[in-house]
Amino acid sequence: MNYIVMECHPGYAILLDEAGIFCKAANLNYEVGQTVKDPVLMKSAPEKAKARSSKWLRSGIAAVAACCIIFLGLGYYQEFVKTYSSIYLSINPQVQMELNRHGDVTRLTGTNEDGRTLLAGYEPESRDKVEVADELIDRAIEMGFLSEGGQVSISLDCPDEVLFEEYGVELREGITAYFDGRIVIDVTITDHRSSAPEGTQVSDEPPAEAAEQPQTPAGSQTPSQPQTPSQPQTPSQPQTPSQPQTPSQPQTPPTGSEGSNYGDTNYDDGGSNYSEGDDGSDDNDDGDDGGNSGYDDGGNSGYDD
Amino acid sequence: MQKGQNEHQLIHRVNAAKINVEEADQLIRDYMPFIRTETGKFLKRPPVEGRDDELGIAMMAFYEAIGGYSKERGAFLSYAAMLIRSRLIDNVRKEQKHTYDVSMDAPLGDEDTTLADVLADSRNEQEERLMREATREEIAELVAQMKGFGVELSDVADNCPRQQRTLEACRKALQYARENPALLDELLRTGKLPISSLSAGSGAERKTLERHRKYMVALLLIYTNGFDILRGHLTQIMKGVTAK
Numbered sequence: 173m174n175y176i177v178m179e180c181h182p183g184y185a186i187l188l189d190e191a192g193i194f195c196k197a198a199n200l201n202y203e204v205g206q207t208v209k210d211p212v213l214m215k216s217a218p219e220k221a222k223a224r225s226s227k228w229l230r231s232g233i234a235a236v237a238a239c240c241i242i243f244l245g246l247g248y249y250q251e252f253v254k255t256y257s258s259i260y261l262s263i264n265p266q267v268q269m270e271l272n273r274h275g276d277v278t279r280l281t282g283t284n285e286d287g288r289t290l291l292a293g294y295e296p297e298s299r300d301k302v303e304v305a306d307e308l309i310d311r312a313i314e315m316g317f318l319s320e321g322g323q324v325s326i327s328l329d330c331p332d333e334v335l336f337e338e339y340g341v342e343l344r345e346g347i348t349a350y351f352d353g354r355i356v357i358d359v360t361i362t363d364h365r366s367s368a369p370e371g372t373q374v375s376d377e378p379p380a381e382a383a384e385q386p387q388t389p390a391g392s393q394t395p396s397q398p399q400t401p402s403q404p405q406t407p408s409q410p411q412t413p414s415q416p417q418t419p420s421q422p423q424t425p426p427t428g429s430e431g432s433n434y435g436d437t438n439y440d441d442g443g444s445n446y447s448e449g450d451d452g453s454d455d456n457d458d459g460d461d462g463g464n465s466g467y468d469d470g471g472n473s474g475y476d477d
Numbered sequence: 478m479q480k481g482q483n484e485h486q487l488i489h490r491v492n493a494a495k496i497n498v499e500e501a502d503q504l505i506r507d508y509m510p511f512i513r514t515e516t517g518k519f520l521k522r523p524p525v526e527g528r529d530d531e532l533g534i535a536m537m538a539f540y541e542a543i544g545g546y547s548k549e550r551g552a553f554l555s556y557a558a559m560l561i562r563s564r565l566i567d568n569v570r571k572e573q574k575h576t577y578d579v580s581m582d583a584p585l586g587d588e589d590t591t592l593a594d595v596l597a598d599s600r601n602e603q604e605e606r607l608m609r610e611a612t613r614e615e616i617a618e619l620v621a622q623m624k625g626f627g628v629e630l631s632d633v634a635d636n637c638p639r640q641q642r643t644l645e646a647c648r649k650a651l652q653y654a655r656e657n658p659a660l661l662d663e664l665l666r667t668g669k670l671p672i673s674s675l676s677a678g679s680g681a682e683r684k685t686l687e688r689h690r691k692y693m694v695a696l697l698l699i700y701t702n703g704f705d706i707l708r709g710h711l712t713q714i715m716k717g718v719t720a721k
Contacts, residue, residue, distance in 0.1 A: 173713075174710070176612060176616075176707070176710050178616055178630050179616075179620070179630045179631070181498070181501075181502050181505075181540075181631075182502050182505040182506055182509075182536060183501065183502065183505040183536045183537055183539055183540030183543075184536070184537050184540050186630045186631065186633075186634045188707070188710065188711075189713075190710060190711060190712045190713045190714070191711070191713040191714055192648070192651075192696060192711050192713075192714035193637055193638075193644070194630065194633045194634040194637045194692070194695070195634060195637065196537075196540075196634050197537070198530070198533045198534045198536070198537035199533050199536065199537065200530045200533040200534075201527055201533065203609070203613075204612075204613050204616055205608075205609040205610065205611075205612035205613035205616060206609055207609075207612075207710075212530070212533070212534050212537065212564075212568060212571075214537055214540070214541060215541065
């Protein structure tokens with residue numbers, strides 16, 4: 173390619189090539205207007221290196237900033253957005269309250285038709301779970317879903333026992349205090365994980381552990397057959413209450429109050445005693461009379477009825 | 478102490494030379510002994526001015542050192558010496574590629590004649606001298622017109638697009654201006670580059686044209702009347718360019 177020498181300086185010459193590019197080159201005794209070939213073109217390496225390094229620096233800063241944003245965003249999501257636990261509120265309307273790690277309500281979902289009706293147009297004034305529960309119960313009363321003496325079942329889905337107890341106590345105390353003197357309602361608290369199938373039948377059936385406990389008094393050997401009254405012909409089951417030939421069986425008189433309040437008793441104490449449930453069963457195995465007799469009779473009488 | 482002061486003064490001059498062409502020229506003139514010494518170290522003999530291309534290359538390297546110097550690079554003269562040596566080595570490598578080319582000055586047989594003597598000289602020295610003179614006049618006129626736009630050739634060389642895409646955008650704008658001579662007239666009349674019209678008409682990005690304004694001014698001026706030789710030289714400028 174030919175170059176025209178456009179300008180000469182001591183250290184360099186400015187050349188114009190045939191493609192219209194002006195460039196600097198070593199001035200090899202050139203004269204202005206001269207046409208030259210194969211000049212020694214000046215390199216702009218230092219500027220390029222600078223530009224490259226600044227580009228790398230900018231890219232690095234951008235990458236670090238992006239990482240920080242991702243970490244912060246992830247942290248925020250984990251702490252404040254991601255559902256960590258849930259509260260299932262059953263009046264008849266059933267509502268699921270999703271809570272973040274801090275116990276704030278992040279989402280409300282109506283899990284049945286009445287639940288959706290209850291939540292229609294509802295805007296929680298705060299994200300506190302107790303206040304939201306109070307407001308929802310208030311709304312249920314206003315909308316006629318709950319009346320004096322009605323039952324509110326709260327099922328907690330928590331990842332650990334400590335949180336379950338903390339939320340259970342908090343909700344029980346908060347709701348009781350809120351409605352104290354205004355209306356009498358029965359609040360029951362259960363663990364959603366272990367009692368999930370029965371959670372929606374709180375007012376109709378006894379809980380699972382209640383159904384399993386009646387056989388415990390003398391029949392620790394046959395814990396799976398509590399309904400023996402219907403099987404009097406089985407001699408291998410002397411623990412059945414309907415068998416008069418079993419004198420060793422403790423004759424605990426059936427107390428009507430225990431029988432009828434069976435479910436209520438369990439539910440009422442469920443929140444505070446839940447973690448003690450295992451202890452209770454241990455007691456049963458050990459043959460604690462008080463507990464066993466009560467459950468046995470109550471359960472049997474209840475089922476016979 | 479004295480050495481430190483001198484170094485400080487030199488850095489001050491280098492910084493001034495970065496932004497001022499005359500300062501740079503003067504600095505090179507003042508440091509010619511240093512440049513000659515460094516070239517001599519490389520050649521292992523004193524360089525001859527006007528004969529050794531190495532001296533011209535060393536002067537260019539010194540100018541490059543002015544442009545690329547920063548405090549982080551240490552003492553300026555050490556940096557300049559390193560750059561001079563690097564450029565001279567590059568030149569040697571480049572020359573080595575042509576080692577097997579036949580030299581016009583190589584002697585032919587036993588006689589004292591060279592290939593250049595045998596081959597007929599197709600160039601007409603007289604014609605060439607006239608042509609060079611005419612070209613020089615055109616360049617002088619171009620430089621004078623550019624001054625009216627506040628543009629110098631050094632600025633244009635520094636402002637010249639490096640990337641092919643940018644170059645093509647500028648060429649598109651030039652092509653559009655050539656097809657619409659009114660734009661060239663407007664440039665001469667107003668003394669301003671009609672960037673909006675060029676951008677809208679050619680499809681080249683306005684920002685690209687603004688960034689390379691000085692280069693565009695020089696190119697458009699060449700395509701106004703009176704620069705036939707320079708235009709004739711630009712044989713490849715419009716290759717593959719089609720305006721929008």
